[in-house]
Amino acid sequence: KNEVEQSPQNLTAQEGEFITINCSYSVGISALHWLQQHPGGGIVSLFMLSSGKKKHGRLIATINIQEKHSSLHITASHPRDSAVYICAVKGNQFYFGTGTSLTVIP
C-alpha cells in the first residue's frame, strides 16, 4: 500500500519547458515536503507546505488539502534541474513517494 503516489515516474523535457510533477496522498497530514535527490544520492529539501502555495526562484509548490494533492512546478527548466523529485508527507509518520525522475535536455 502506497500512502503517497507520484506522477509521472519519469519525465524528459527540453530546456525551457514548464514542468509539473504531481503528488497524491491517502492519509491525513500535517505537512507535505518536496525533496530533490541528486544523481549522486544527496537529498535537498525544496519546500515544506501545509497549505496554499510557495515559490522559490523557478520552483512553485502548491497543495490542496481537501483533494489531498500537491504539485511541483518548474518554470524555464534547465539541465541542472535533472534529478529525482520526491514528495513526502507527515501523517502519523513520515511517508515518501517513489519519486519522479526528471531529465532536462539542452
Add this chain to the structure above:
Amino acid sequence: EPEVTQTPSHQVTQMGQEVILRCVPISNHLYFYWYRQILGQKVEFLVSFYNNEISEKSEIFDDQFSVERPDGSNFTLKIRSTKLEDSAMYFCASSDAVEYNEQFFGPGTRLTVL
C-alpha cells in the same frame, strides 16, 4: 553554510556484526531523523528523536536498531546484528525548532552487509 555530516561514507560489514553510523547535525537544531533508502527503492523513515528520546519510529525500526545522542554534537544509529537486507543508504537529517520543519539532510552512509 552549516551542514549535516555523516561518517563513514561507506561501511562494509559481515552479516551478524554490529555497526554504528554517525551523524553530526546542524548545531542549533533540535530534531533529528534517520532514513534509509535501499538501492533502487524509495526513501523510508526510520526514527525521529527529540529531547534525548525517540519521538516516532516506523515498523522498520525494530529491536535491532537504536539511536543515541551520546554528546552535544553526535547522533548515532546502531544496528545490533546486521542482516543482508539492512544494506542501504542511510541518511541523517535535522531540523530546527519545529518538528518536521524543513529538514537538512546529510550526504548518507552506504552500508553494505555481506
